Amino acid sequence: MKDHIAYPLLLLFRKSLDESVIPHDWKLANICPIYKKGPRNKAENYRPVSLTSQVCKLFESIMRDVLVDHLEKNMLINNSQHGFRKGRSCLTNLLTFLDKVTGSLDSGENVDIVFLDFAKAFDKVPHKRLALKLVCHGIDGKVLAWIVDWLQDRAQRVCINGIKSSWLEVLSGVPRDPYSDRFFS
Secondary structure, eight states: OHHHHHHHHHHHHHHHHHHTOOOGGGGEEEEEEEEOSSOTTOGGGEEEEEEOOHHHHHHHHHHHHHHHHHHHHTTOSOTTOOTTSTTOOHHHHHHHHHHHHHHHHHTTOOOOOOOOOOTTGGGSOBHHHHHHHHHHTTOOHHHHHHHHHHHTTEEEEEEETTEEOOOEEEOBOOOBOTTSSOBOO
16 A cells, blocks of 8 residues: 555655645644543643644654754754654653752752743744744755745634534644644644
8 A cells, every 4th residue: 555655645745845835725724622631611621632634744744854853963953952852752851850950969059940831832933933943043945935835824623523613824833743742733
């Protein structure tokens, strides 16, 4: 099966990248709220799961891997960054932090800690600001144009028990897989 679908997908992805155009239906997301905990009548007690095109998710995953590879090879990601990187996680970040704090305390040094909660930070990133950051990190040409088009004209709607809201334009944020620390859908 994979041999029959790989080449047509390659052609589709190549055309999308060469023309810096994303098919419109790749930009549409059905949001299904999944209950987490607490009172069921509060929106914050639900995780919004974004359901988008599987073909687009595959291409997004390839693009993400290429971008992260570029950023890592050019040392554009600070070594202290653990999220969204292979072999690193919230746990490795916590272990590194605890090692530094306990080492400092063992040496008799004072330790001051400031905790900042950036919850939902990626939901609020304006698309134009993100594009400028990409340019500053050497992302340009067809890849930048593809990402800019990928972010533009996105829409989403909420789906609950077969009932669908009207479509709403997405003006900020970075689509990502809600079940992992991976960007894009």
